[in-house]
Amino acid sequence: MSSHSHNTPCELCASRKHSLFSDLPEQHLCTISDHKNLISHRKGQILYYEGTNPLGIFCINSGVVKIYKTASNGKEQIIHLAKKGDFLGYAALLGEENYTNSAMIIEDAKICFVPKNAFLATLTKNTEFFKKVTKAISHELGEMEAKLTDATQKSIRERLAFVLLQLADSYGIEGGGSQKIDLILSREEIAGIVGTATESVIRLLSEFKKDKLIELDGKKIIILDKRGLARLSDFYA
Amino acid sequence: MSSHSHNTPCELCASRKHSLFSDLPEQHLCTISDHKNLISHRKGQILYYEGTNPLGIFCINSGVVKIYKTASNGKEQIIHLAKKGDFLGYAALLGEENYTNSAMIIEDAKICFVPKNAFLATLTKNTEFFKKVTKAISHELGEMEAKLTDATQKSIRERLAFVLLQLADSYGIEGGGSQKIDLILSREEIAGIVGTATESVIRLLSEFKKDKLIELDGKKIIILDKRGLARLSDFYA
DNA sequence: TTCGAATTATGATTTTTATCATGTTTTTCT
DNA sequence: AGAAAAACATGATAAAAATCATAATTCGAA
Numbered sequence: 001m002s003s004h005s006h007n008t009p010c011e012l013c014a015s016r017k018h019s020l021f022s023d024l025p026e027q028h029l030c031t032i033s034d035h036k037n038l039i040s041h042r043k044g045q046i047l048y049y050e051g052t053n054p055l056g057i058f059c060i061n062s063g064v065v066k067i068y069k070t071a072s073n074g075k076e077q078i079i080h081l082a083k084k085g086d087f088l089g090y091a092a093l094l095g096e097e098n099y100t101n102s103a104m105i106i107e108d109a110k111i112c113f114v115p116k117n118a119f120l121a122t123l124t125k126n127t128e129f130f131k132k133v134t135k136a137i138s139h140e141l142g143e144m145e146a147k148l149t150d151a152t153q154k155s156i157r158e159r160l161a162f163v164l165l166q167l168a169d170s171y172g173i174e175g176g177g178s179q180k181i182d183l184i185l186s187r188e189e190i191a192g193i194v195g196t197a198t199e200s201v202i203r204l205l206s207e208f209k210k211d212k213l214i215e216l217d218g219k220k221i222i223i224l225d226k227r228g229l230a231r232l233s234d235f236y237a
Numbered sequence: 238m239s240s241h242s243h244n245t246p247c248e249l250c251a252s253r254k255h256s257l258f259s260d261l262p263e264q265h266l267c268t269i270s271d272h273k274n275l276i277s278h279r280k281g282q283i284l285y286y287e288g289t290n291p292l293g294i295f296c297i298n299s300g301v302v303k304i305y306k307t308a309s310n311g312k313e314q315i316i317h318l319a320k321k322g323d324f325l326g327y328a329a330l331l332g333e334e335n336y337t338n339s340a341m342i343i344e345d346a347k348i349c350f351v352p353k354n355a356f357l358a359t360l361t362k363n364t365e366f367f368k369k370v371t372k373a374i375s376h377e378l379g380e381m382e383a384k385l386t387d388a389t390q391k392s393i394r395e396r397l398a399f400v401l402l403q404l405a406d407s408y409g410i411e412g413g414g415s416q417k418i419d420l421i422l423s424r425e426e427i428a429g430i431v432g433t434a435t436e437s438v439i440r441l442l443s444e445f446k447k448d449k450l451i452e453l454d455g456k457k458i459i460i461l462d463k464r465g466l467a468r469l470s471d472f473y474a
Numbered sequence: 475t476t477c478g479a480a481t482t483a484t485g486a487t488t489t490t491t492a493t494c495a496t497g498t499t500t501t502t503c504t
Numbered sequence: 505a506g507a508a509a510a511a512c513a514t515g516a517t518a519a520a521a522a523t524c525a526t527a528a529t530t531c532g533a534a
Contacts, residue, residue: 069382071390072471079382094368095375100382127361131331134371137378138332144381145306145316145337151388152432153308156491187512195389197492202513219500219511234309393521424482434522439483456530475534482529489522499512504505 009033010112015061019085020136024129028122035118040110047103047111048089054099056115058088063109064171064183068192069101078192079144081106081183083170091137093119107183156196160204161233163193164214168223178215179223186219246270247349252298256322257373261366265359272355277347284340284348285326291336293352295325300346301408301420305429306338315429316381318343318420320407328374330356344420393433397441398470400430401451405460415452416460423456 010016010033011026021029038061041047047058047065058065065082079101082088092099093116123130150159164181172179187205191198205221208214213229215222223229247253247270248263258266275298278284284295284302295302302319316338319325329336330353360367387396401418409416422430428438442458445451450466452459460466 069386071386073390075390077386077389079385091375091378094371095379096372097376097379100379124364127364127367130364130367130371134331134367134374135333137371137374138328139334141328141374141378141381142332142334142337144378144385148316148381148385148388148432149306149308149314151385152314153310153312186510195385198511199493199513200491202511206513423480435481436483436523437521439481443483477534478532480529480531483527485525485527487522487524490520492517492519494517495515497513497515499510501508501510503508 008038010036013061013112015059015084017085019059020087020129020132021059024122024126028126028129031122032114032118036112036114038110038112040108041105042108043105045105047105048099050100050102051098054089054092054116056113057090057093057119058103059112059114060084060086060088061110061112063105063111064107065103065109065111066106066189066192067101067103076189076192077195078189081170081193087136090119090133091140094133094137106185106189151195156194156200157204157207158233159194159196160190160201161208161213161229163190164208164221164223165226165229165233167221168226172223175222179226180217181221181223184219245275247273250298250349252296252321254322256296257324257366257369258296261359261363265363265366268359269351269355273349273351275347275349277345278342279345280342282342284342285336287336287339289336291326291329291353293350294327294330294356295340296349296351297321297323297325298347298349300342300348301344302340302346302348303343303426303429304338304340313426313429314432315426318407318430324373327356327370328377331370331374343422343426388432393431393437394441394444395470396431396433397427397438398445398450398466400427401445401458401460402463402466402470404458405463409460412459416463417454418458418460421456 010021010029016022021032024032036059041063048054050069060082062084065088066078067080067082067088068076068078070076088103089099123133150162167181167183168179171181171183173182187201188198191201194201205214208229209216211228213223213225213232215224247258247266253259258269261269273296278300285291287306297319299321302325303315304317304319304325305313305315307313325340326336360370387399404418404420405416408418408420410419424438424442425435428435431438442451442453445466446453448465450460450462450469452461
C-alpha cells in the first residue's frame with residue numbers, strides 16, 4: 001500500500017527549492033534528512049485525522065492533499081489544497097494541540113514525514129528558519145480572514161468564480177489562449193472548497209459553461225474567460 | 238484626544254499577568270518597557286487600518302477593540318474582539334506584510350504600543366517567548382478554520398446563538414443565575430461578528446427573547462438559558 | 475432640553491440557496 | 505464485459521436570508 005524510503009536526501013530534493021526548507025543551511029538540512037521518511041500515498045488515503053496528536057510534519061514531494069474540517073452536519077469544508085513543496089501539520093505542532101483538521105490525498109503523492117523532535121530541534125537552533133515558518137503561519141492567518149469574509153459576504157456564484165480562478169493559478173496548464181485546471185476534483189469537493197451544496201456547484205458550472213466562461217474536458221475544467229470570471233467573482237472590478 | 242505616558246513599567250502592569258508577556262524574564266521585559274508607549278483611546282478611534290504598514294504591536298491594558306475586515310460590499314466582518322491582555326498586530330509583523338485587517342476601539346481603552354524593533358529583538362533573544370507567540374498564532378489559525386466551517390455550514394440562527402455564548406464567556410458578569418454580557422455592541426456589530434444582515438440579528442434576538450433564551454437590559458444582553466442556546470447553536474448536542 | 479440623526483424594530487417581498495426527487499452518465503469492481 | 509455504485513445533471517419545491525419600506529425609539533450634540 002505505501003512504500004518507504006529513508007534514503008532520498010533532502011539536499012537533492014527538487015520540491016525543496018520552493019519550500020520552507022529552501023535556504024536551510026546544509027548542516028540543519030542533514031538533521032532533517034537523516035530522520036525523515038518518504039512514503040508513497042494513493043488517492044483517498046488519510047494522512048491524519050482532526051483531533052489526533054501530531055507526531056511530526058509532512059512535506060509534500062509530489063501529489064495533492066486536501067486539508068478539511070468535517071462540520072457537525074457531516075459536510076466537509078476544505079480549508080485548502082496542498083501541493084509539491086507545501087508543509088503540513090506544523091501549526092498543530094507549534095500550537096501544541098491536536099490537529100484542527102484532517103488531510104486526505106486527492107492525487108497520488110510522495111510525502112516525507114519529519115518527526116516532531118527533528119523539526120523542533122532545527123527550529124530552535126536556527127532562528128531564521130523559525131522566523132520563516134512563523135511568517136508562513138502568519139500569512140495563512142491573513143488568508144483565512146479573507147476566506148471568512150468572503151464566505152459571509154459573497155454569494156455562491158461569486159465564490160465559485162473566485163475558486164476557479166485560484167485553482168487555475170495553482171493547477172493551470174496553458175493551452176491555446178485558455179487554461180486547463182489540471183486536477184481532478186469531484187463536484188462535491190468543489191462544493192467543499194466553496195462552502196455550498198453539491199447541486200449548487202453543478203448548476204453554476206452549467207451556467208458558466210452556457211455563458212462560455214468555462215468548458216469541460218472530462219472531469220477537468222478549462223477556463224475560457226478569465227476576465228469574465230474575475231468580474232463575476234467580485235462586487236466591483 | 239489621546240494621552241501619552243512612557244512611564245508605567247510592564248513589570249507592574251496588571252494585564253500582563255494573562256498575556257504573552259506573562260513569563261518573560263525581567264531583563265527582556267525591561268527592553269519592552271523602556272520602548273513602549275501607553276496611549277488612551279476613545280470609542281470609535283482607529284488603531285490601524287487594513288493595508289497599512291505595521292510599525293509595532295499593541296498590547297491592550299484595558300478596553301475592547303474590534304478587529305475587522307471590510308468586504309467589497311462595504312460591510313464589516315468582525316474577525317474577533319480583543320480585550321485586556323490581548324496582543325494585536327503581531328501576525329502582520331511576523332508575516333512581514335501590511336495589516337490584513339483594521340482595528341477600532343469599541344470600549345474606551347488604554348493600549349501600549351511596542352515598536353517593531355524592540356519586539357523583534359526580544360523575540361530573537363528569547364526563543365521561549367518566540368515559541369509562545371508562534372503558539373498563539375497557530376492557535377488562532379485553528380480557530381479561524383472553525384469559524385470558516387461554521388460560516389459555510391451553519392445557519393444564521395445557530396451562529397448567533399453560538400456568538401452569544403462566546404460573548405457571555407468573555408464578557409459575562411454573573412447575576413442571579415443569569416449572565417449579563419457586559420459589552421455594548423450595536424446590532425450592526427453583532428451582525429458583523431455573525432456574518433449576516435443587521436435586520437436578521439434584530440429579528441433573531443427578538444425571537445430569542447420571545448423564547449425566553451435572553452433578555453435585554455438596555456443595550457446589554459442577558460443570557461437566561463445557556464443550555465437552550467447551546468442546543469440551538471449546533472446540529473446535535 | 476430639544477431637535478435631528480442614528481439605531482432598533484417589524485412587516486412585506488424578493489432573492490438566494492438548500493433540499494428533495496428522479497433520471498442519466500460515468501466509474502469501479504469483479 | 506457487465507453489474508453495482510458513485511457521480512453528475514436537472515427540475516420542482518421549500519426554506520433561509522437579504523432587501524426594501526416604514527415606524528418607533530434612543531442617542532447625541534447644539
